[in-house]
Amino acid sequence: MTWRYRFTLFFFLIIFALIIMRLFYWQVVRAQELSVIGQEQYDEQVVSQAQRGEIKTSDGFSIAADKLAYLVYANPKVVTNLQSESDTLGKLLDIKSATISALLSEDKFWVSLKPSVDNSVEQKIAAKKLPGVGFQEETVRFYPEASMAANLLGFVGKDENGNDKGYFGLEGYYDRQLSGKNGYAVEIHDAAGHPILAKMNDSTVKVDGRDLILNVDRRVQFILDEELKAGITKYGAKSGMAAVMDPKTGGILAMSSFPTFDPATYQNYDESLYANPFITSTYEPGSTFKPLVMASAMDAGLITPNTQCTICSGPVQIGGYAIHTWDDNYFPNTTMTDVIVHSDNTGMVFVGEKLGLDRMLDYFEKFGVGDTTGIDLQGEEAPEIHPKDQWYPIDLATATFGQGITVTPIELLDAIGAIANNGKRMQPEVVSAVQTSDGQTIPIPPKEIDQPISATTAQVMTQIMVDAVNNGESKFYRLKGYDIAGKTGTAQIPVSGHYDPSKTIASFVGFAPANDPKFVMLVILNEPSASIYGAETAAPIFFSVAKDLLMYYGIPPSE
Amino acid sequence: MKKPILLIAFLSLVVVSLTLARITLVNTISTTGVALVNIQNQIEDLKHQNEILKEEYLSEAAYTTIDNKATKLGYAPVQTQIDLSTPPPLALQ
Numbered sequence: 001m002t003w004r005y006r007f008t009l010f011f012f013l014i015i016f017a018l019i020i021m022r023l024f025y026w027q028v029v030r031a032q033e034l035s036v037i038g039q040e041q042y043d044e045q046v047v048s049q050a051q052r053g054e055i056k057t058s059d060g061f062s063i064a065a066d067k068l069a070y071l072v073y074a075n076p077k078v079v080t081n082l083q084s085e086s087d088t089l090g091k092l093l094d095i096k097s098a099t100i101s102a103l104l105s106e107d108k109f110w111v112s113l114k115p116s117v118d119n120s121v122e123q124k125i126a127a128k129k130l131p132g133v134g135f136q137e138e139t140v141r142f143y144p145e146a147s148m149a150a151n152l153l154g155f156v157g158k159d160e161n162g163n164d165k166g167y168f169g170l171e172g173y174y175d176r177q178l179s180g181k182n183g184y185a186v187e188i189h190d191a192a193g194h195p196i197l198a199k200m201n202d203s204t205v206k207v208d209g210r211d212l213i214l215n216v217d218r219r220v221q222f223i224l225d226e227e228l229k230a231g232i233t234k235y236g237a238k239s240g241m242a243a244v245m246d247p248k249t250g251g252i253l254a255m256s257s258f259p260t261f262d263p264a265t266y267q268n269y270d271e272s273l274y275a276n277p278f279i280t281s282t283y284e285p286g287s288t289f290k291p292l293v294m295a296s297a298m299d300a301g302l303i304t305p306n307t308q309c310t311i312c313s314g315p316v317q318i319g320g321y322a323i324h325t326w327d328d329n330y331f332p333n334t335t336m337t338d339v340i341v342h343s344d345n346t347g348m349v350f351v352g353e354k355l356g357l358d359r360m361l362d363y364f365e366k367f368g369v370g371d372t373t374g375i376d377l378q379g380e381e382a383p384e385i386h387p388k389d390q391w392y393p394i395d396l397a398t399a400t401f402g403q404g405i406t407v408t409p410i411e412l413l414d415a416i417g418a419i420a421n422n423g424k425r426m427q428p429e430v431v432s433a434v435q436t437s438d439g440q441t442i443p444i445p446p447k448e449i450d451q452p453i454s455a456t457t458a459q460v461m462t463q464i465m466v467d468a469v470n471n472g473e474s475k476f477y478r479l480k481g482y483d484i485a486g487k488t489g490t491a492q493i494p495v496s497g498h499y500d501p502s503k504t505i506a507s508f509v510g511f512a513p514a515n516d517p518k519f520v521m522l523v524i525l526n527e528p529s530a531s532i533y534g535a536e537t538a539a540p541i542f543f544s545v546a547k548d549l550l551m552y553y554g555i556p557p558s559e
Numbered sequence: 560m561k562k563p564i565l566l567i568a569f570l571s572l573v574v575v576s577l578t579l580a581r582i583t584l585v586n587t588i589s590t591t592g593v594a595l596v597n598i599q600n601q602i603e604d605l606k607h608q609n610e611i612l613k614e615e616y617l618s619e620a621a622y623t624t625i626d627n628k629a630t631k632l633g634y635a636p637v638q639t640q641i642d643l644s645t646p647p648p649l650a651l652q
Contacts, residue, residue, distance in 0.1 A: 062617055068610040119611050144617035144624075194592030195599075222622045 050180030053209030057218040067142035078132030151276035155263035172378030180209035208437035215251030231541035236529035247417040249446035250426030286491025289402030296363035299453040352400035366452030367415040420511040422455040473535035481557025486510025506534035
């Protein structure tokens with residue numbers, strides 16, 4: 001009996017050993033490989049795409065949002081009637097039939113026909129039930145107002161990994177806030193492929209992008225766009241730009257430039273149009289700069305509105321150069337008010353001499369000249385001012401009337417805004433609040449940067465600028481009954497070391513109503529051909545927009 | 560030695576009850592996958608509809624669209640402003 005007992009024991013031991021070895025092989029040696037195969041059978045990683053935040057104007061209207069679109073593709077191997085299918089798709093997709101035909105003739109299983117196709121077109125194609133044609137859902141950025149405020153908005157393109165990324169303007173500056181974070185979950189399926197509810201595993205929860213609520217008023221933006229576009233055409237300018245700001249908060253109410261682009265189809269436009277010229281382009285501001293220098297000298301207590309100019313009876317000689325007035329008319333013993341009213345360059349040289357270089361540079365710094373304003377848009381630039389030791393007397397003289405010194409339009413608008421706001425300079429802000437995906441609103445409060453001049457000086461300067469509008473070169477375009485403070489500007493453009501008298505940058509800067517400003521606005525036309533003067537080109541556009549804005553805000557005439 | 564009849568009966572009952580509970584639960588859960596797919600499809604469908612309606616609304620409410628339609632209908636911008644602060648003409652007083 002013993003040998004039977006031993007044989008059975010030995011037999012079972014062998015069997016168990018074999019089983020253990022086999023189990024070791026599957027469980028240890030090939031464990032990782034099998035685990036992956038198993039996971040592939042029942043696991044599926046589901047990506048929950050975060051929705052990009054919307055950009056809304058102050059009335060809550062989305063001027064940038066995501067929309068549903070489709071990538072139309074085809075399997076050429078399944079196409080039965082090449083010619084007929086190419087004709088139908090060509091017509092519906094607005095692509096040449098020959099192009100579609102070439103794609104469908106390729107020896108491939110998948111060809112892309114057109115991305116970002118609208119839902120209506122997708123439905124029309126689907127209704128045709130064309131063999132081999134399919135659709136892949138995608139989201140694309142949608143701009144309901146088309147190119148309105150395009151330079152302000154920027155656009156959404158792709159990064160190096162093919163993910164959405166904002167470029168330029170708000171889309172670029174607030175890209176991280178707008179993007180949100182994708183969520184990832186592992187969904188476990190049963191044998192039939194159905195997800196098992198009890199086994200849903202949320203590894204990371206998606207966070208939708210935040211919405212931006214702008215200070216931009218859609219109505220103001222529309223008015224500015226329309227008037228500027230019409231003005232550029234009317235005065236034959238190469239390009240133009242304008243912006244409207246609330247001087248009390250620094251809130252940008254509208255910003256416009258032409259030519260521009262459509263952010264939805266940005267690829268079809270020249271890259272030079274993408275940057276916002278109002279914050280990136282530098283120019284010599286000309287006479288629109290005079291109020292800043294005049295206000296500085298008054299704030300320093302060196303002059304008053306009634307101070308008389310003792311050097312204004314003719315051209316002023318400085319360092320071998322003769323400084324003339326713009327029309328070669330001279331007003332001996334003219335007052336400082338009239339220096340601004342007549343836009344008198346010799347009078348400004350007088351102011352510059354009183355002010356001196358050191359004080360002038362100090363005031364420039366306080367007004368933000370030569371520095372970025374900190375506006376919440378991507379790509380702001382600031383031209384540098386020469387170091388103090390590189391200033392010659394002629395530089396000081398020409399800087400007083402805005403030549404030989406460069407600024408960006410936003411710098412000038414913000415500095416003039418300080419005069420409108422009792423001497424307080426605010427940081428320009430496009431976004432007024434950020435809204436999280438759970439509905440929480442985070443306001444962005446107005447920020448005071450500096451107080452370059454006193455409230456009294458600002459009020460006196462305002463009155464001088466009102467006189468400039470009522471009695472200066474632009475008086476024919478002024479709005480009767482309203483007190484509007486403003487200043488024209490006609491700056492020559494430096495070309496190869498000298499100024500070209502036929503090419504100018506015409507501009508007008510001002511604010512209204514003068515006693516309690518609701519807006520400050522700067523209009524710039526580049527090389528207008530109908531007239532080279534700001535008073536005859538930029539000023540009419542300014543007053544046309546101002547009239548619409550005063551009506552829109554319901555501000556009655558004061559006289 | 561006396562057999563623990565009560566204990567065996569109780570344990571048998573527990574085993575049978577647990578088996579029945581498991582069968583019931585598995586039967587119930589087995590259909591939730593299908594229900595889940597249906598709900599997911601419904602959510603996707605409603606999301607699509609919502610997206611399409613939002614797009615239509617934004618397109619129609621855009622100032623550029625309204626302006627184009629108004630121009631086609633013959634509306635023109637107001638060129639003059641009415642000043643209520645000035646007294647009305649004598650004939651109206």
